[in-house]
Amino acid sequence: MQSLRVDNVRKNFGTTKVLRGISLDISKTEFVALLGPSGCGKTTLLRIIAGLERQDAGSVDIAGRCVDDLGPAERDIALVFQSYALYPHLTVAQNIAVPLVMRRLSAVQRLPGLSRLSGYARTQRRDIARDVAQIAESMEIGHLLDRKPGQLSGGQKQRVAVARALVRKPSILLMDEPLSNLDAKLRVQMRQEIVGMHRRHGATTVYVTHDQTEAMTMADRIAVILNGELQQIGTPAEIYKQPASIDVAEFVGSPKINILPCTLNTHGLTLLGTAHAGTAGLAGASAAFIGIRPEHVTVDVEGEGPTVRCKIASLEYLGSEALIQARVGDSGEEICLRTDIDVFERAKQSDTLKVRFSARNMLLFGQDRRRIDWSAAQGTA
Amino acid sequence: MPLGEEYPETREGNDVRLTGMLSFEKRRERVAWLFAGPATLLLIATLILPSLTIFIFALTDWQFGQSAVRFVGLANFVEYFSDPQSRQTLINTLVYVAVTVTGSVVLSLSVAVLIESLPFGRTFFRAVYFLPVVSTFVAMATVWELILHPTMGLLNISLRFVGLAGYDWLHDRSTVMPTLCLIGIWEMLGFNMVLFLAGLKAIPRDYYEAAEIDGASSAWSRFWTVTWPLLGPTTLFVVVISAIRAFRVFESVAVLTRGDPGGASDVLLYSIYKEGFGFLRIGYASAITVIFLLTLLVLTLVQVRFADKKVHY
Numbered sequence: 001m002q003s004l005r006v007d008n009v010r011k012n013f014g015t016t017k018v019l020r021g022i023s024l025d026i027s028k029t030e031f032v033a034l035l036g037p038s039g040c041g042k043t044t045l046l047r048i049i050a051g052l053e054r055q056d057a058g059s060v061d062i063a064g065r066c067v068d069d070l071g072p073a074e075r076d077i078a079l080v081f082q083s084y085a086l087y088p089h090l091t092v093a094q095n096i097a098v099p100l101v102m103r104r105l106s107a108v109q110r111l112p113g114l115s116r117l118s119g120y121a122r123t124q125r126r127d128i129a130r131d132v133a134q135i136a137e138s139m140e141i142g143h144l145l146d147r148k149p150g151q152l153s154g155g156q157k158q159r160v161a162v163a164r165a166l167v168r169k170p171s172i173l174l175m176d177e178p179l180s181n182l183d184a185k186l187r188v189q190m191r192q193e194i195v196g197m198h199r200r201h202g203a204t205t206v207y208v209t210h211d212q213t214e215a216m217t218m219a220d221r222i223a224v225i226l227n228g229e230l231q232q233i234g235t236p237a238e239i240y241k242q243p244a245s246i247d248v249a250e251f252v253g254s255p256k257i258n259i260l261p262c263t264l265n266t267h268g269l270t271l272l273g274t275a276h277a278g279t280a281g282l283a284g285a286s287a288a289f290i291g292i293r294p295e296h297v298t299v300d301v302e303g304e305g306p307t308v309r310c311k312i313a314s315l316e317y318l319g320s321e322a323l324i325q326a327r328v329g330d331s332g333e334e335i336c337l338r339t340d341i342d343v344f345e346r347a348k349q350s351d352t353l354k355v356r357f358s359a360r361n362m363l364l365f366g367q368d369r370r371r372i373d374w375s376a377a378q379g380t381a
Numbered sequence: 382m383p384l385g386e387e388y389p390e391t392r393e394g395n396d397v398r399l400t401g402m403l404s405f406e407k408r409r410e411r412v413a414w415l416f417a418g419p420a421t422l423l424l425i426a427t428l429i430l431p432s433l434t435i436f437i438f439a440l441t442d443w444q445f446g447q448s449a450v451r452f453v454g455l456a457n458f459v460e461y462f463s464d465p466q467s468r469q470t471l472i473n474t475l476v477y478v479a480v481t482v483t484g485s486v487v488l489s490l491s492v493a494v495l496i497e498s499l500p501f502g503r504t505f506f507r508a509v510y511f512l513p514v515v516s517t518f519v520a521m522a523t524v525w526e527l528i529l530h531p532t533m534g535l536l537n538i539s540l541r542f543v544g545l546a547g548y549d550w551l552h553d554r555s556t557v558m559p560t561l562c563l564i565g566i567w568e569m570l571g572f573n574m575v576l577f578l579a580g581l582k583a584i585p586r587d588y589y590e591a592a593e594i595d596g597a598s599s600a601w602s603r604f605w606t607v608t609w610p611l612l613g614p615t616t617l618f619v620v621v622i623s624a625i626r627a628f629r630v631f632e633s634v635a636v637l638t639r640g641d642p643g644g645a646s647d648v649l650l651y652s653i654y655k656e657g658f659g660f661l662r663i664g665y666a667s668a669i670t671v672i673f674l675l676t677l678l679v680l681t682l683v684q685v686r687f688a689d690k691k692v693h694y
């Protein structure tokens with residue numbers, strides 16, 4: 001069942017086009033990451049979904065209802081801010097209680113001390129305290145309820161912010177780079193905790209990040225946004241193995257994919273000035289660029305795919321594996337390969353290397369930088 | 382933190398090391414006194430000694446020009462508190478402080494919040510409200526006289542226009558203090574507003590958006606959820622500053638009313654001036670100054686003690 005639908009949303013700030021027509025469909029309980037470099041418009045899109053910003057064109061539906069004219073409070077969403085935005089003068093328990101107090105008590109009933117006079121306010125306060133304790137328990141911050149945000153560590157603040165967002169069971173949970181203020185080790189731990197929390201609570205989640213590792217490890221689906229446009233939406237494996245364009249392929253994956261200009265037509269493949277025979281698998285396709293990920297550039301003697309001779313430019317030892325930068329012939333094109341330690345040791349002894357591009361894993365891109373699905377072409381050939 | 386406490390581990394060293402550290406700390410202490418010395422001397426010469434002198438004068442019957450000075454104990458204080466007219470100056474001052482502080486804090490906060498929420502013209506309004514702060518009061522007093530003049534004043538003319546009888550605002554026992562309070566509020570409004578504007582600017586926008594999402598959909602509820610609590614330290618500061626300023630009210634009384642009619646608008650500072658420089662009763666004026674200083678001290682201590690714990694987070 002569809003839970004969030006963004007339809008052709010556009011937004012300009014002055015003359016800069018920040019969002020150029022974005023459409024998204026997210027189903028219930030799904031965890032979707034909005035992935036893109038900083039400045040591409042992710043936060044803006046999230047703020048439009050939340051109702052904090054008004055789009056110039058297009059519409060947003062939440063749970064099948066158009067929310068364009070509703071304020072943030074009426075949209076049944078919750079947002080975890082990059083800065084956490086925990087109220088500094090309230091304790092953790094009071095912070096988590098705010099969304100409930102605001103919704104369940106009227107302005108008069110919120111007056112301090114009134115729960116002593118009104119039985120209704122008293123039962124509401126008791127229910128709120130129970131709900132707060134429950135969510136705090138599930139986020140493992142029960143022992144922090146009496147502290148002020150200033151006395152918490154980054155990870156604890158993060159948990160409180162998530163608890164405040166989840167406490168009233170919103171139909172959509174929005175998170176804006178929630179881990180960017182944490183140190184590397186804590187980030188890895190919180191990644192797993194947020195995924196676990198999502199599994200337990202099942203809230204539809206839109207998670208903004210510029211960190212591809214976060215997107216890859218956490219999300220059911222990733223929406224890659226570049227330059228205000230949605231480039232591709234798909235599972236992490238789809239994004240990695242079948243990127244829609246050179247831009248997506250280059251943005252996802254580290255180290256970066258190798259992109260080399262080529263000519264591929266019915267006469268065969270010409271790569272870096274050399275014609276290659278024996279590329280039977282590519283018959284019938286035509287392309288202007290090939291893309292090959294560092295782990296698919298091998299030094300195997302056997303196998304299918306074009307081989308090139310190259311000069312080693314630099315070696316990087318990473319412990320379990322190694323990266324080799326190599327320059328191909330005189331063309332000046334650099335390629336990167338990811339190898340095991342054996343190959344690395346051997347490469348250290350010499351300055352040239354003969355590498356093979358694994359044909360099975362080669363990606364083809366047309367002149368328009370979009371990927372050509374050659375496995376389909378292959379099927380018919 | 383007192384000097385030396387930053388190195389608690391030195392307490393556990395062996396004897397040789399301990400004495401070494403102590404002499405090091407002695408040296409540090411000497412250097413610290415060297416640095417603090419000039420400022421301390423200046424403070425003693427310009428503030429502490431004069432205050433002490435005032436305390437001593439307050440116990441004498443010295444009149445300027447008189448050669449014989451007698452020690453009279455607390456007689457000056459007894460005289461002050463037994464004379465209803467004198468007591469009135471203290472009451473007037475305290476009323477003035479209470480009314481102008483409350484009025485100017487509430488008004489300046491409202492004005493600051495309103496100006497910040499304006500879509501345009503913020504600089505203009507900021508300048509308009511700040512104007513009284515940069516102009517001297519003695520000059521502006523002329524304008525107030527024009528406004529408050531019983532027959533030709535703008536205020537009474539306007540009142541007559543809508544069919545109401547005016548007052549002789551500055552010469553009527555029942556209106557003179559309220560009028561002075563209003564002028565005091567007007568005087569303090571701009572400065573307090575600037576302080577509040579700075580405080581408002583320091584509140585991150587995220588809090589307002591978080592509150593909006595949490596369900597505070599009206600500007601009114603966002604004010605009580607975010608603005609008011611987060612402005613706590615600013616508000617305390619403004620209240621203390623305003624109270625001290627209001628307590629020293631002098632110019633408006635000296636220029637507009639001279640304490641009249643019949644002492645109805647007399648305030649502490651003005652009566653010190655009158656007794657000391659008018660009647661040359663230095664001993665008595667010093668006694669009122671002591672009362673002035675002590676009240677100020679108590680006021681400040683109470684405010685800081687009472688509020689400091691509550692407003693800081």
Ligand SMILES: Nc1ncnc2c1ncn2[C@@H]1O[C@H](COP(=O)(O)OP(=O)(O)O)[C@@H](O)[C@H]1O
Nearest residue numbers: 013014018036037038039040041042043044045
């Ligand atoms: N309120 C604003 N006014 C003007 N420009 C803005 C505003 N908010 C964002 N922008 C611009 O829009 C672009 C996208 O911003 P943002 O959505 O924050 O990017 P991201 O979150 O992907 O880093 C940036 O170039 C930013 O400078």
Ligand SMILES: [Mg+2]
Nearest residue numbers: 042043044177
């Ligand atoms: Mg952002």
